[in-house]
Amino acid sequence: MEPALLFLLVVGVILGLIVALPRLRRRRLLARPFPPQWQQILQRNLPIYDALPDATVTELHHQIVLFLDEKKFYGCGGLVVDDNIRVTIAAQACLLLLNRPTSGYASLQAILVYPSAYFATQQVYDDSGVVHSGNNTMLGESWSNGRLILSWDDVESGARDFHDGHNVVLHEFAHQLDQESGSSNGAPLLGTGSSYQSWARVLADEFNQLQRQAELGQDSLLDHYGASNPAEFFAVATEAFFERPTELKQLHPALFEQLYSFYRVDPALWKPTHCEPGNEGI
Numbered sequence: 324m325e326p327a328l329l330f331l332l333v334v335g336v337i338l339g340l341i342v343a344l345p346r347l348r349r350r351r352l353l354a355r356p357f358p359p360q361w362q363q364i365l366q367r368n369l370p371i372y373d374a375l376p377d378a379t380v381t382e383l384h385h386q387i388v389l390f391l392d393e394k395k396f397y398g399c400g401g402l403v404v405d406d407n408i409r410v411t412i413a414a415q416a417c418l419l420l421l422n423r424p425t426s427g428y429a430s431l432q433a434i435l436v437y438p439s440a441y442f443a444t445q446q447v448y449d450d451s452g453v454v455h456s457g458n459n460t461m462l463g464e465s466w467s468n469g470r471l472i473l474s475w476d477d478v479e480s481g482a483r484d485f486h487d488g489h490n491v492v493l494h495e496f497a498h499q500l501d502q503e504s505g506s507s508n509g510a511p512l513l514g515t516g517s518s519y520q521s522w523a524r525v526l527a528d529e530f531n532q533l534q535r536q537a538e539l540g541q542d543s544l545l546d547h548y549g550a551s552n553p554a555e556f557f558a559v560a561t562e563a564f565f566e567r568p569t570e571l572k573q574l575h576p577a578l579f580e581q582l583y584s585f586y587r588v589d590p591a592l593w594k595p596t597h598c599e600p601g602n603e604g605i
């Protein structure tokens with residue numbers, strides 16, 4: 324065989340393996356049954372899990388398996404990361420990936436978990452453009468360099484109360500989706516079926532409305548922190564979309580519609596199958 328031909332053949336085989344091996348690995352991982360102990364963790368820590376339709380549960384399991392295979396977890400401040408922590412974080416992160424084409428947070432490599440809220444030095448610009456740095460108490464951070472940081476106490480309490488509109492995992496992973504577009508500006512990669520024009524118009528209107536409410540100290544469904552900038556607005560709106568979908572649909576129908584076209588799930592349909600206290604019937 325000609326050396327040039329042999330070279331091309333070897334390159335072709337290597338490229339083929341580079342493409343095929345990850346696919347084979349994923350197929351092998353997904354062929355295994357979802358570990359029962361992981362299911363018990365979800366039932367214990369994430370009440371919304373029992374409200375998901377069967378098909379959604381199956382897809383969530385697949386996403387969790389792939390997520391935990393690909394992402395590395397590191398305990399900080401003496402925290403030992405176990406399956407309880409890994410599965411609880413992965414499940415909430417993967418709720419943002421259901422029903423849509425996804426790279427599975429491809430640029431994210433490491434999740435650092437502190438036992439509770441932690442201090443981080445941050446630099447902020449004041450109105451005159453002067454930089455100030457100070458220690459702030461943080462529940463989580465999302466970085467574009469492949470790292471995401473979370474406080475376990477707040478992950479756990481956020482998962483247990485999935486209806487208060489506050490969830491640090493949903494918030495920080497919404498930032499990850501936002502960053503996939505190349506910059507953190509409140510406009511993630513929308514994919515087909517969505518229009519950047521209507522997304523920009525609706526989210527800008529809603530952001531301006533929240534800024535006015537925050538300035539006037541008025542109550543709002545969306546946390547006033549979302550008025551900080553468009554990136555925070557998208558993260559805060561994501562929390563409300565998953566945790567307070569019925570109210571968001573009623574009070575901000577255009578915003579709900581945009582988020583629905585992006586996330587492709589309607590969390591308002593996720594109803595617990597068990598009886599609520601005080602609703603036992605007679």
Ligand SMILES: [Zn+2]
Nearest residue numbers: 494498555558
């Ligand atoms: Zn944020």
